[in-house]
Amino acid sequence: MDTLAQHDNDxxxxxxxxxxxxxxxxxxFGVFFLAYAFSRANNVELFNESQxxxxxxxxxxNTLVLITSSYFVVRAVAAIRTGNxxxxxxxxxxxxxxxxVFLVIKLFExxxxxxxxxxxxxxxxxxxxxxxxxxxxxxxxxxxxxxxxVLFKARSGGYSAQEHTGVETGASYWHMVDxxxxxxxxxxxxxx
Amino acid sequence: MNTTPFIRPCTVIWLLLIALTGVTxxxxxxxxxxxxxxxxxxxxxxxxxxxxVDHFMxxxxxxPFWRALLFAYLLLVCGMIGVAYYISL
Numbered sequence: 288m289d290t291l292a293q294h295d296n297d298x299x300x301x302x303x304x305x306x307x308x309x310x311x312x313x314x315x316f317g318v319f320f321l322a323y324a325f326s327r328a329n330n331v332e333l334f335n336e337s338q339x340x341x342x343x344x345x346x347x348x349n350t351l352v353l354i355t356s357s358y359f360v361v362r363a364v365a366a367i368r369t370g371n372x373x374x375x376x377x378x379x380x381x382x383x384x385x386x387x388v389f390l391v392i393k394l395f396e397x398x399x400x401x402x403x404x405x406x407x408x409x410x411x412x413x414x415x416x417x418x419x420x421x422x423x424x425x426x427x428x429x430x431x432x433x434x435x436x437v438l439f440k441a442r443s444g445g446y447s448a449q450e451h452t453g454v455e456t457g458a459s460y461w462h463m464v465d466x467x468x469x470x471x472x473x474x475x476x477x478x479x
Numbered sequence: 480m481n482t483t484p485f486i487r488p489c490t491v492i493w494l495l496l497i498a499l500t501g502v503t504x505x506x507x508x509x510x511x512x513x514x515x516x517x518x519x520x521x522x523x524x525x526x527x528x529x530x531x532v533d534h535f536m537x538x539x540x541x542x543p544f545w546r547a548l549l550f551a552y553l554l555l556v557c558g559m560i561g562v563a564y565y566i567s568l
Contacts, residue, residue: 297540313549324563331567351500354497
C-alpha cells in the first residue's frame with residue numbers, strides 16, 4: 288500500500304536541521320518542566336493554592352486549539368504530497384488562524400493575571416507559570432512565522448508532490464510546539 | 480494519489496486527543512489529588528504525546544531509533560515529574 292506517511296530512506300520528515308533545533312528545544316522545555324516539578328516538591332501548599340487561581344478552561348481550550356491546529360498542518364502536508372498546493376495553502380491558513388486563537392486566549396489570560404497584580408515576583412509558582420507559558424507563547428509566534436513563510440512559498444507554487452521538504456520542516460516544528468503544550472497543560476493547570 | 484489511508488487514522492487520533500484532553504480537564508475540575516490521579520494524568524499525557532509523535536509528526540514510519548528517542552524523552556520527563564510529585568506526598 289502506498290501510504291503518504293512513508294518517507295524516503297525512512298529519514299525524519301523535513302530538513303534534518305530543524306530536528307536538531309527541535310531536540311534542543313525539547314531539552315530546554317524538559318529541564319524547565321522538571322525544575323517546576325521539583326520546586327513544587329519543596330512548596331506544595333504554595334503551588335496548590337496558586338494553581339487554583341489559574342483559568343483551567345482557558346488552558347484546556349488552548350490545548351484543543353493547538354491539537355486542532357496540528358491536525359490542520361497534517362492535512363496541509365497530505366495535500367502537498369498529492370501536489371495540491373491550493374488545498375495545502377488553505378490548511379496552513381487554518382492552522383495559522385488557530386495559532387492566532389491560541390495567542391488571543393493566552394493574552395486574555397496574561398491580562399487577567401497582570402490586572403490581579405500577579406507578576407514574576409509574586410511567588411515561585413507564578414514565576415514558573417508566567418515564564419514557562421510566555422516562553423511557549425514565543426514559540427507559538429515563531430511557529431506561526433515559519434508556517435506563514437511555508438504558506439507564501441506554497442501559494443507561489445514553490446512546492447510539489449515530489450519536492451515539499453519545506454512544508455514538512457514547518458510542520459515538524461509546529462507539532463513540537465503542540466507536543467510541549469500537551470505536557471505543560473496537565474503539569475501547570477491540572478495535577479496537584 | 481489517494482490521501483485517505485494517511486488522513487483517516489490522523490482524524491481518529493485528532494478526535495482521541497480531543498477526548499483525552501476533556502478527560503484531563505475533568506480530572507482537574509473534580510479537584511481530586513493523590514498519586515493515583517497524578518499517575519493517571521501523566522500516563523494519559525504520555526499516550527497523547529506519543530500519538531502526536533507517531534501520527535502527526537509521522538515518526539511511526541521512519542527509522543525506529545528516532546521514535547524511540549522521542550519516547551525515551553517523553554517517558555523520562557513524565558516519569559521524573561511523577562517522581563517529583565511522589566516525594567512531595
